[in-house]
Amino acid sequence: MGNEKTIPGYWRDLATQLTNEELIAYSQNGVGGAIREILKDSFTEITKQLSSDCVEVGALFAPLAFELPYQVSRVLFLDPAYKIRRPQFNTKIPYELSTLQLPDGIQQITQWLQGETLLILGSVVNYLARETVSRLIRDSNITEVIVGNNFQAGFGEKHESRIRTPRDLQGLFLENGFKEQPNVFHTDVTVVGIFSR
Numbered sequence: 001m002g003n004e005k006t007i008p009g010y011w012r013d014l015a016t017q018l019t020n021e022e023l024i025a026y027s028q029n030g031v032g033g034a035i036r037e038i039l040k041d042s043f044t045e046i047t048k049q050l051s052s053d054c055v056e057v058g059a060l061f062a063p064l065a066f067e068l069p070y071q072v073s074r075v076l077f078l079d080p081a082y083k084i085r086r087p088q089f090n091t092k093i094p095y096e097l098s099t100l101q102l103p104d105g106i107q108q109i110t111q112w113l114q115g116e117t118l119l120i121l122g123s124v125v126n127y128l129a130r131e132t133v134s135r136l137i138r139d140s141n142i143t144e145v146i147v148g149n150n151f152q153a154g155f156g157e158k159h160e161s162r163i164r165t166p167r168d169l170q171g172l173f174l175e176n177g178f179k180e181q182p183n184v185f186h187t188d189v190t191v192v193g194i195f196s197r
C-alpha cells in the first residue's frame, strides 16, 4: 500500500516524460481542469482580499497562485516533481521552489511562514495523510485554504491514511477554526472552494 515516500514516483515519471508545455496543459485541461474552472469561478466571489503570502503544495507547472484575482506578494511552491525539472515562471512575484514533499516539507513551510498565509491545495489531497494536512493547518499562520479535490481521482498510489471524503476534509477545517466561504462546491466525491478563519 502507499506511503508518502513512494506516492510521488508516478509524478516524477510524468515530469520525466512530458515537456514543460505538456505539464502546463495537464493542469489546465487535464484531470484537474474541471476543478480549476470551478475554483476560478469561486475566485470571482471572493469578497475580501485573501492573504498575500501564499504556499501552494503540489503546484506542478501551472500554479493556481498566479490565477488569483489579486497579486500575491511572495509564494512558496512545493512539489517533488521539481527534482526532475524546475519550472521558470515569468513573473515579478518573488517565489521559491521546494523539491520537498509533505510531510518532510512541513518544517520548511513552517520556517517560511511570516504572517497570515493562504494555502493552496489543488488536486493534491489524495496524496497526503490526514495527519499531514492537520499538522499543516493546526496552530499555524495559515488563515485561508483554497482547496479542490476529487476523492475518486488520482494516479499512482494513494495514501492509506488520506482524507476519504469531502465531509472528512470539511470536518478537519472546521475542527481547526476554519469556516466555509460562500459557494463551496460539493458533491459526494468532490469539494472545491475556500475556507477561512
Ligand SMILES: C[S@@+](CC[C@H](N)C(=O)[O-])C[C@H]1O[C@@H](n2cnc3c(N)ncnc32)[C@H](O)[C@@H]1O
Pocket (backbone or CB within 6 Å): 004, 007, 008, 011, 012, 026, 027, 028, 032, 057, 058, 059, 060, 078, 079, 080, 081, 100, 101, 102, 103, 121, 122, 123, 124, 127, 128
Ligand atoms: C494531480 S497533480 C496536481 C497538479 C496541480 N496542482 C493541478 O491542480 O493540476 C498532483 C501533484 O502533487 C504532487 N505531490 C504528490 N504528492 C505530494 C506530496 N506528498 N507533497 C507535495 N506534493 C506532492 C505531485 O508531484 C503532482 O505534481
